[in-house]
Amino acid sequence: MTNTLSLEDRFQQRIDNEEKIEAKDWMPDGYRKTLIRQISQHAHSEIVGMLPEGNWITRAPSLKRKLALLAKVQDEAGHGLYLYSAAETLGAGRDELLHQLHTGKAKYSSIFNYPTLTWADIGAVGWLVDGAAIMNQVALCRASYGPYARAMVRICKEESFHQRQGYDILLTMMKGTDAQKKMVQDAVNRWWWPSLMMFGPSDIDSPNSAESMKWKIKRLSNDELRQRFVDMSVPQAEILGVTFPDPELKYNEVTGHYQFGVIDWEEFWRVVNGNGPCNEERLAARVQAHEEGAWVRDAALAYAEKQKQRNSSQVA
């Protein structure tokens, strides 16, 4: 009987049975394309995500904070590499992926187009931005594509330190002077809404979601993840002693969830489409780093080639 099933049907059956799909397995073109887009966007986000925080490494207030921030930013580079590798198992070339990023053809998470103005921003980014990323990534540890799910597991293991070090920065500042407390509240005010936007458009405006859910390369909907994030964050804000800039945020006894105000989707699309506060700056920094590193990549290849020749002439 199973012979009469089409390749697509058999593929879907494997997905429905929670089997993992591996690199050399048959898969529909759409599955492959959607995955390459999703994984590479995710990789680009990790790489571009280093920029807003990297800008504070030299200005961290103590050696301890500097070490932690350096380690976090290094982790993000690693996350980008795990994910690029996962995308490559699907037949995408590293060079091509980077080219798409550098020419603005590929997207990355819009959150990184906001500036990090004060040291409290580094705390708020760790707490809220990494927190939102974790919410998303934990769900993806069960994605149907094996190499992607395994990369996600590694990433999640490393992320919890990111969120905790961010929260710890804010907690310390909240024990400080009035100016420091104000700085924390200001950073939280600026990062709250963009963090909620990280989960993407509302389910009704997210047409490709149904297919991704069917293929299990997305396990929970944008709105579900966003709600979980809000429910998790409100008590954390209370412990910290800050508020979120949303007069409509309140606990709903009936649903058991915190309800929140309407997201400014106009702002969301404006930033996605390239007109956020730092889009140009981020892309320019990335392109510059890539171009200025070209001679290192070329030199390493030339050196490897020379070593190979030297070794083979010794053998001969």
Next chain:
Amino acid sequence: MQDWPLFEVFIRSKNGLSHKHVGSLHAADAHMAMQNARDVYTRRNEGVSIWVVEARHITASDPEDKDALFEPASDKIYRHPTFYDLPDALKHM
């Protein structure tokens, strides 16, 4: 630019265990692959030993051949100790 070759990375997580595949990376040569593997895959004591091998040197079985390769083993239940029904009184066997 020409892409650096792809290397697969294997790590022995602790003494006494086998190396296990953890992922891949690009490097100009094996020496650099080793250094990068250390930075990318063992930032938190994940290993005590690393192998890197250029991906093109690996021959992998084809998923299409799965049945031909692995099916013959599934009906040979006599290869397992539980196949043999022996008296309860029998010890150390």
